Amino acid sequence: MLELFRQKMPLSCLLYGLLERCFSAERLDRIFLDNAKEQYTREILFSTVCDLMLSVVLKIHPSINAAYQKHPEPLGVTVSALYEKLKGVELSVSQALLRDTSEDLSAILDALGFIPEPWLPGYPVRVHREVGGGALPGKSLVVFDPERRLMRDVFPCEDGHAQERRLLGAVARAIRAGELWIADRNFCTEGFLNQLRHHGAYALIRLHRNLPLTEQALFSPSRKAKGGGYWKSR
Known part of the structure; x- marks a missing residue:
């Protein structure tokens, strides 16, 4: 058989x-x-x-x-x-x-x-997803690898009413150099962005209006070159 x-x-x-x-x-x-x-x-x-x-x-x-x-x-x-x-x-x-x-x-x-087809060539992408428990009063933060369609890490919390920012300290320990982390504005905190920079990773995160940042022009040796922009703490 x-x-x-x-x-x-x-x-x-x-x-x-x-x-x-x-x-x-x-x-x-x-x-x-x-x-x-x-x-x-x-x-x-x-x-x-x-x-x-x-x-x-x-x-x-x-x-x-x-x-x-x-x-x-x-x-x-x-x-x-x-x-x-x-x-x-x-x-x-x-x-x-x-x-x-x-x-x-x-x-x-x-x-x-x-x-896998790369989302952004040269950058391993990690996506933050919040998962609310349907049957239990809890929630989890999941680190998702969209290229391989795999959950790489999970940070569960028994308190379903807890703010996900409480878990960012634990999430920061999962950051690896060279990664691009994509997340919503609730993850846009000065502490978490500094952790990404400290580990040599990158962020594509929706800006939170309460974050004290100002936009700065990129330096370019050529006046004709068009620079992008980056965010810097006030």
């Missing part, structure tokens, strides 16, 4: 195998053990919880409860205990899960010979 699938649907089998490698149970449980500070494993493994959640994300099942009921093997816990396990997943574990698997997925794209 497996050989038949390999012959008739080679790309589907390849994708399935790559995803299984990336989200293997051993790897998921290692990420949990390395990053969990308070939560522990007793009756149910973190990899099992991820497997159930993935079946909902991929729309195989409409809910966690449905995935629990359809699981081929008894899980040894009640559905209420399963929901408590999900509710207790720590932010550090969620962040490490995204970072780790994003790196692996990027390596898979390289191995498959994927050549």
Whole structure:
């Protein structure tokens, strides 16, 4: 049967195998053990919880409860205990899960010979996206790689009413030299812009009217040359 699938649907089998490698149970449980500070494993493994959640994300099942009921093997816990396990997943574990698997997925794209079309040649682009939780009172700041269509990092916050600027200190640690960061005006703070400059990165951010900046003309040795402009603190 497996050989038949390999012959008739080679790309589907390849994708399935790559995803299984990336989200293997051993790897998921290692990420949990390395990053969990308070939560522990007793009756149910973190990899099992991820497997159930993935079946909902991929729309195989409409809910966690449905995935629990359809699981081929008894899980040894009640559905209420399963929901408590999900509710207790720590932010550090969620962040490490995204970072780790994003790196692996990027390596898979390289191995498959994927050549992304650059948004701006010579500059790795990073886009800030704010994600509000539909079911939970939280939000996240996501660092998105638009060329590879991958989320590179996530900065979750349990307080859904918190201002995203509270997370910029943590986001600044993800900046790498040469990157171009694109974001809305809420990210246009003097502190964050200074962090971008400190790390040798660039910004394409909508100017916030409360930011104390003035526009300066670029110096040009030739009077005929047309310079652009840049922003400087008052």
